[in-house]
Amino acid sequence: MSAANDTGSSSGMNIDAMSLDQLNAVKQQQEARLEAYTSQYHQLRAASARIATARSSLTAMPVGGTGEGREIMIPLTESLYAPGRIVDPNKILVELGAGFFVEKSSKDAIKVLERKGKLVDANSDNVMAAVEASSRNVKACQQAMQGKMLEIQARQQGMAYKNAQMEGKQ
Numbered sequence: 348m349s350a351a352n353d354t355g356s357s358s359g360m361n362i363d364a365m366s367l368d369q370l371n372a373v374k375q376q377q378e379a380r381l382e383a384y385t386s387q388y389h390q391l392r393a394a395s396a397r398i399a400t401a402r403s404s405l406t407a408m409p410v411g412g413t414g415e416g417r418e419i420m421i422p423l424t425e426s427l428y429a430p431g432r433i434v435d436p437n438k439i440l441v442e443l444g445a446g447f448f449v450e451k452s453s454k455d456a457i458k459v460l461e462r463k464g465k466l467v468d469a470n471s472d473n474v475m476a477a478v479e480a481s482s483r484n485v486k487a488c489q490q491a492m493q494g495k496m497l498e499i500q501a502r503q504q505g506m507a508y509k510n511a512q513m514e515g516k517q
Contacts, residue, residue: 362491370495374488381481384474391471395464402460405453408436 362370420428439456440448
């Protein structure tokens with residue numbers, strides 16, 4: 348069964364040999380993993396959007412002294428902004444990570460944002476592949492559970508038929 352191979356390939360489990368309870372436990376584990384991966388994916392896409400916004404804001408900012416003194420709104424949080432003025436449009440503070448900032452030219456800041464964007468997009472692709480694999484695993488578990496249920500029903504019907512045959516002979 349190919350579904351068994353899909354689920355078993357990453358963990359070495361043969362879902363065909365599992366009981367219904369074991370299959371349900373594996374399915375629940377895969378659903379939890381799928382939910383976590385989906386959440387990670389959404390967080391990465393949000394980060395990618397913020398990076399793209401920052402990059403477009405930097406490319407739109409005038410360079411060479413023409414933007415000096417221009418009023419802007421400075422983001423303090425995602426929903427709180429404070430008014431400010433551009434002192435030098437060619438000196439940009441760029442967050443390197445873990446709360447560390449460095450001053451860069453606008454051209455270099457854009458390069459940093461492009462690198463970060465590529466890294467976030469690559470991570471998004473990896474997480475999406477994990478989402479797809481977990482989704483396949485959940486489906487494989489569901490199919491195996493349905494197969495087990497059909498086997499149980501067939502066994503029960505066979506036993507009922509056999510009992511009916513035995514009663515008919517008496």
